Amino acid sequence: MSDELVFMMGQFAAKFPTDRLYAKNHMWAQPRTVDGVAGFDFGFSAYAVRLLQDVYFLEWSVDAGTPLREKQTLGNIESKKAESELYAPLTGRLTEFNSVLLKDPTPINVDAYGEGRLFHMTGDGSNLLTPEQYQDHLAAAWKIAERTIKGQMND
């Protein structure tokens, strides 16, 4: 793998390969052209996987081929630490899901930047972040995440 950036989540070093872009909702985005159409593969960043920990269940609430707007609900996820809805990282068309993960989601934990690939989307990626921009985004996001986690723990 190429170079990577590191962001410290407490004692945990979350690593981000610099060969791809990132979305604000903590997915990586790697450009890939399918049948002549430019698009991106998406998966969870190490930051998201660290927050989730072991993934038990993944469900998509849309079919492949569906046009989506950024932030539209895509599905949901259950893990050791959390349950969450998942949202579209950009506006475009979701062309393919990695269906292997429906039966066994463990590649998300084992190989987040490879076999843990979630889906492929075509669309305008101009809002995606460079690894450096994502680092800056994380610095702010991590403060909120810490507050959210501690706040909910104390409820």
Place this chain on the structure above:
Amino acid sequence: MARKLTVVVSQGQSANPAKRKLEEDIVAGLLFERGVEVTVVPHLYDLTPDGTGMLCLQSIPGDMVVLSWLYSRGTFWTLDRNGIRGREGRVMLINEAEEEDEDEEAAADEKQRVLASRDRPNRTIWCLDLKARNDAKPFLDEVVRIRDEQTVQTVSLGGLLGGLSIVTPPTPAAPRIESQPVAAPIVPLQPTIIADDGARRWYPVIDYSRCTNCMECIDFCLFGVYGVDKVDTILVEQPDNCRKGCPACSRVCPENAIIFPQHKTPAIAGSPDGAAGAFKIDLSKLFGAPDALEQAVLERDVELVAVGRDAVGMEIGLPKRQTAAEAVGPKDDLDKLMDSLDDLDL
């Protein structure tokens, strides 16, 4: 002794070790119970109408208990749609978030429900929600209670109590078989296990105890999911035409009779109240959950695009934001003075 009670355990979709362990503990516990036969099937809702799992369930002749990761209404009416019909058995072990509002049911008006005009076989199906408890014992106790109750005659009081049957409790002193000296040790029966093919499904399930056959759903759905039977009763005719994740017909149903057992909103999934996942942290905000207005706009766009029209996003028909002045209340004298000063053309 009555014929055997079939207990069906419908496995969840999640690999959560706690959930898997609960299923295994229940199956293991039931294998040592007399008068009980265990069948394990994949997630009930995902079973195809002509698949092994559904055929197996259809072949079960008598009373049965079904444990699944669905609200009990979702389980009961999913079975019903697949021709596995009976009377809904009264379950004592309930999901606390699912407590039925008896007042609401009693106050229900005289509307004609589809259920009243349908024949049902004279057998009972008890549906237990595996989300109701975290350990196997309450489920095992409930199955034993049902098994024992099954051997006691039930007396129906007809319409007097809204069709509920009064059940005479079994004599409490009945000795447990295990405590008696027995000639042969209890040999656990092997459960029938149906393998999972992993495919997920998405379709509505109609609760005919609520449905009034008003046809709102068949008018609203643009994908040909609904149809009518020979006597013009609504039914889910083409479940696989349904748009994955779309619960819109459930929202338009005036009787809340349409269940999407897998929907995240408990009321749509078959419960009148919220439940699952209360012990988990909700990371939705961190993963970019839109606010209420954004959510409404996105949902509207989905429906527009689905019927071949263009998404309009935030551009059309948004509620006008209240101005700060309106939020503060009626104008006072000072405000009027300021307004009149503003109006002066200086």
